[in-house]
Amino acid sequence: MDYQKYKRVLGIVLDSVGTGAAADAAQYGDLGADTLGHVGVAYHGQLHLPNLARLGISNLRDQPILGIAPAKAPLGYQGKMAEISAGKDSMDGHWEMMGLPVKQPLATFPQGFPAEIIRKLEEFSGRQVIVNRPYSGTDVIHDYGEQQMDTGALIVYTSGDSVMQIAAHEDVIPLAELYRICQYARTLLNGPDNIVGRVIARPYIGPDKDHFTRTANRRDFSLEPTGETAIDKLHQAGWDTIAIGKTNDIFSGRGFGQAFHNENNMDGMDHVDEVMGQDFTGFCFTNLVDFDAMYGHRRDPIGFGQALMDFDQRLGTVLDQLHDDDLLVITADHGNDPGFTGTDHTRENVPLLVYSPSMQGHGTLGTRATFADFGATVLENFNLPAGRYGSSFLSQLQ
Known part of the structure; x- marks a missing residue:
């Protein structure tokens, strides 16, 4: 099989690391939410994220994260993605990334279950x-x-x-x-x-x-995916599909040829390092859940920031290990602002950081209209037809 541009696509979802209230945040009671922004404020400008910074984590924002200046010449491309799913849960976010937005609100039980x-x-x-x-x-x-x-x-x-x-x-x-x-x-x-x-x-x-x-x-x-996802299409076409963390559970195991369970973020990054040592052709989809489960829901911005700094250190190893025909995509599935009210997820745009050592330039990908642009890009890279949702940004990567 021939791949069009990149042999391996490595997607890392920083679970709940939102980058500012989405356009429809008010409908969810989340106006003013800004996970990355409020973590930066909690650290009084001392948040140290050198690798995310050089990928452009502050460049994609209207206001830079406090203490993290925009990169003058960022590695690769950066932007944001907006969600069209009816919820703000991990399942909604991951399904939408892979071309299956959840268009009808799922049931919630504010009074408890029947x-x-x-x-x-x-x-x-x-x-x-x-x-x-x-x-x-x-x-x-x-x-x-x-x-x-x-x-x-x-x-x-x-x-x-x-x-x-x-x-x-x-x-x-x-x-x-x-x-x-x-x-x-x-x-x-x-x-x-x-x-x-x-x-x-x-x-x-x-x-x-x-x-x-x-x-x-x-x-x-x-819930079993209610339609075909990009993971299904890749698997059916014979490309390698690898899940790290709760990604496998979110898709009910469907479409993945290999799966790793994470004990925590650092264990997840150990698995990323292990997979990067494999000679595969296809897509590895990673979720790092500690930001959400350990710090977002607990409204702990200091712990959240430390988890980001720990990830950033491990990211340096990933960047060093990337091959010229690898594509790295770092994003999130929703927000969970530790500086916001309540304990629930927050409706935010999510970062989109895209890099390969073979890139000759850098630039902005803007605010993507749907998370599904991620999956559409992966499909185009492996010469597979696009689904109903999402527009590939593969041609913008130079």
Whole structure:
């Protein structure tokens, strides 16, 4: 098979690293959200991101990140992407990137899940359900974790997104049992009136409420993609498709020939390094979730910034390892502004940083009309027809 321009495309999604309120942010109650901007302010201009800076992380913004000057001659191309999906969840963002925007809002449950669903979950599991309302994931195990340990109940909660989350202590409910319960819950939430994007297993450990911590054994049980994605097309055409992190779960494993589970961001970057050492031809799609799960939802801008600096250091290794026929795309799936109100995702544009060592120039890609431009570009690179959504920017890369 012949590829048009790049042999390997490496996509890295910095989960929740938004770059300013989207045009429709007011519809989501997110006017003024700016994840990167507010992290920079929290660091009083001392945020140190040399590799992201030379890729143009401040160039793509109307106002540079505090302390990170725009690069005079940035590596490659930079821009932003706007979302057209009806939500602001990871599933929406990743599906849209791969050409399948979620056009109809998925179900949310601000009052908790219906009694009939809870009844069926209790009957299937043989366990009581407690909480059943929107809650912060760390707060809910602090407030109810000891009760869960004492009773063996299931902590069921949700958020502003279309998710059911089920938390249980690993010593009380074994992982295999928790996953089986979540798989059953997935069958209850496939529609037509209660279509939920993801059921998330949220295991935790620790002796008491002041020492509970969520573990890396989280698992997402996503809605099966409702149409063909760029991943499907690549896989069907015989190109290599590799998932790192929760990307595999988000697409229900569909279309990926190889998958790696991440323990954390640094483990994810270890997998990126491992994959870069492989001789493959196709697409590697990585998600780094710590920005979101550890710091965004917890409204911790200092931890968020440290995670960005840790990633930036590892990014230097990636840049050094890139081949001339590699294309690196760094972006995000939504915002989760740690300087904003509440604990939910924020409707923001996302960065688009694109680089290959073979590039002769640099420039702007503007604000793309949809995240699907990413997938359209990957498809064109591998000589595959575009889908309904997205416009490739491959020809702009010189």
